[in-house]
Amino acid sequence: MIYDPNRGEVICSQCGLVISDGLVDRGPEWRAFDSDQREKRTRVGAPMTYTIHDRGLSTMIDWKNKDSFGKEIPAKLRAQIYRLRRWQSRIRVSDATERNLTFALSELDRMASHLSLPKNLRECAARVYRDAVKSHLIRGRSIEGVAAAALYAACRQMKIPRTLTEISDVARVGRKEIGRSYRFVAGRLNMSLQPTNPVEYISRFVAELNLSPRCQRKAVEIVQEAAKKGLTSGRGPTGVAAAAIYVASVMYKERRTQRDVARVAQVTEVTVRNRFKELIAKLNLEIPAKRR
DNA sequence: AAGACGAAAGTGGTTGA
DNA sequence: TCAACAACTTTCGTCTT
Secondary structure (H helix, E strand, O other): EEOOOOOOOOEEOOOOOEOOOOOOOOOOOOOOOOOOHHHHOOOOOOOOOOOOOOOOOOOOOOOOOOOOOOOOHHHHHHHHHHHHHHHHHHOOOOOOOOOOHHHHHHHHHHHHHOOOOOOOOOOOHHHHHHHHHHOOOOOOHHHHHHHHHHHHHHHHHHHHHHHHHHHHHHHHOOOHHHHHHHHHHHHHHHOOOOOOOOOEEEEEHHHOOOOOOHHHHHHHHHHHHHHHOOOOOOHHHHHHHHHHHHHHHHHHOOOOOOHHHHHHHOOOOOHHHHHHHHHHHHOOOOOOOOOO
């Protein structure tokens, strides 16, 4: 058997069969030209991240009383290590702004977890929050509010939009305040704040309603047609998405009630109806006669 | 009985003077 | 800064399936 570290494969030396691949190379990522270099260049630490207040660059001292070889630390040194740990944690979150940042980022992570948002989204939100702090935009606003706003902004930037209502459900502040903070922060940071495309919502809503993929495709198509006729401008994107999905569900005889569609889109039935009426009027769509 | 429909009054935010 | 305005919501009554 031969181990090929460049490919991460274990290969049978007789026949060339790949026995196992995708192995993690645990060696150093540097090339070493002599034994001296090989000893110095070892693995580096964890990647930098925006979601930890010091970007994950500070030292951490483990709570275990083991040294780096896994051996027990003699009792004589325990007290010293203990003091070092105390100082380390004090230094890590030294002043008030650091503490606030720590709190905001943990809050950000809590909310993102509740909404099961991907990690890169959290990084993005953390970056937005840091920018807001740097530009002194938190003054007069609650940390929770700005954190929630940063999350909302990140969702829109990453094209994985969540509604303000969804954010406020997991936030500790009301929807109004989040909206206000968002507009303020996004404006001052001149982020690209284009209105959300209803299409971005469709896949999520469709999934929640257990509708077929072709139904989803139809809904997207309807929204695009509606956009051409100016039926989307000025309207709430969730309402438009909801109506399109409703129409598509009826067309393909997978009908969901207006109430259900309205619920997942977090709008009222009335709004779904109004958008629905506009769609069938201006798009001359034919709804298969009241039959299922 | 549940769903669809529509009218009327209220809310929060934008716009234009 | 204030009033007009459009979109959306809430509530409620009526009609349809």
